Amino acid sequence: MNKIYYKNFKKVELENNYVTGTCMEMCPEAELKMRERERLLHPFEMLVGTERDILPKADKTRTVKSFSRSAAGKLTPDPRSLRPPDILVKTVSYLLDDVISRTGVQWRVIYDFVMDRLRSVRQDMIIQNISRQHQINILQPIVKFLAFASYKLCEESIHDFDPHINDSHLQECLKRLLCMYDYCDEMEKSTDGDEHEYSDESRSYFEALYVVFNLGNTTAITRAVNLPNKWKNVLVKRTVEMSLARSNNNFVRLCRLIELLPPLLAALAYLHLPSLRKDCFKIMSNAYSSKNLFFPVAVLQKILLYNNEDEIVSDCNYYGIKVKENGVVFLKTDFDSKKPVVSLKRRSVVLDEKFSCLDISAVILSCQ
Structure with a gap:
């Protein structure tokens, strides 16, 4: 599967029909004015002091391009509406540092805003087919944000947070990130010398995260087992052991290993x-x-x-x-196997205490 993705990326790259963005702000000027006019500004984006005005003003330093589906029949996007790689990285840093650190606001409200704006970032990234390293730099914190949200909001009502939609985006981002890693591996193999040698200290963490998110999945296990040795650190090996324990119904071993994981990976494991x-x-x-x-x-x-x-x-x-x-x-005649898995998910008191002592923005934006 990974080779197919790699071949597809390579084929697309050769076509070289991509537009390069020229918007140097987090939100294009045209969209900013339109959203001011149509009263579509989010409270996070309004200029302080104008929130109660009939037409609130946009704070250009805090207004971020929103997600919108591509218009049917529009073949070439306007370069002025697309943000180049450096601006996309800046936007991700703003969303996952300044915005999610806000206090006095329910976290699900923060999630809805950040989730939409990150979808827009991913859209600009894909339309421009930016460099693999830039894609890695953008996707890694997005994956962490989605992973943390899946745990943080797991007790919310389905009307306020849909875990299936969040998991779908997380899986999509993870797979694209892994494809970028595989592309770099292929480039390293195809060149002589060290010019294209790829090194990323955080890769092993995300390989482990993929295994935990897909606990017990044979495809995820196979990928981890076949990784180049330099990426198979203690954490990756531990998550593979966890996944095998899940496949073999070794519940005691699995739960003991969960307690040894870093907080974010442990939180993701708790959802299983x-x-x-x-x-x-x-x-x-x-x-x-x-x-x-x-x-x-x-x-x-x-x-x-x-x-x-x-x-x-x-x-x-x-x-x-x-x-x-x-x-x-325990009586085998009492257990009702036809009952679906308990839909109510509960956060861990122990993990919540750990997260309360951490700077979540720093955890999401860090290399580990």
Whole structure:
């Protein structure tokens, strides 16, 4: 699959029919004036002091080009509406530093704004077919933002945050990023000397993130196993071990390894716990099936990384499993395997405490 992507990129590059952007601001002048006129400015973009005016003014230093689908039949975009690579990098840094650091605003509101503006950045990036290194520099923080959002907003209502849409964008960005890595590998192999030697300290982190996001997926495991040795560090090897543990239903080992991950990767791994717990309950309902045996709730809480015993009782009741005297009574006749995975996702109290001590902007924009 990766070679196909590489060949497609190479073929497109040879055609060389791409427009080079000339807009040196985060938002083109024409769009800025139109959005002022049509009252389409986001509160984050309004000039301080004009927010309550009939027509609020745009703050040029904070207004960012919004996402819009390409008009049908329009073959050549206007260069004045496209931002060159350096401006795209600047825009990403602004969104993921200044904007997501805002206080006094619900995070889902911040997410909606940043998500839309990052889609516009990706659109400009693809239309211009900018250099691979610029694409890597842009995609890496976007991937981190989407990964953090998937955890941060997992408890929100579907009306406020759609995890499926977010995951779709995350997977798309991850795959494109991996294709850029593969392209650089191919270029390094095809040249003699060190002129095109590629080095990126953060690559291993994103290779590991891909494995965690696709936990138990054989394609992700195969990719990680076949990576050049210089990218297979301890973190990549650990996530491969996790993915194999998921495939083999080794729940205890998997959960122990999750606790060893960096916070952002651990947060992404936590989103797999609902399905993992269901599979674990199913197996235990067969392996420990007995009316006279009680499996301690406290032990199960520790093994499956629940925040508290009440969450275990809630999940057990959902799947038809009885809980008596602080013990779970596993019976294969009680477990309702037809029930879908618990839709309610819960954030980890331990992880939330870790994130509260971190500068999220720094985590997202850092090289690791």
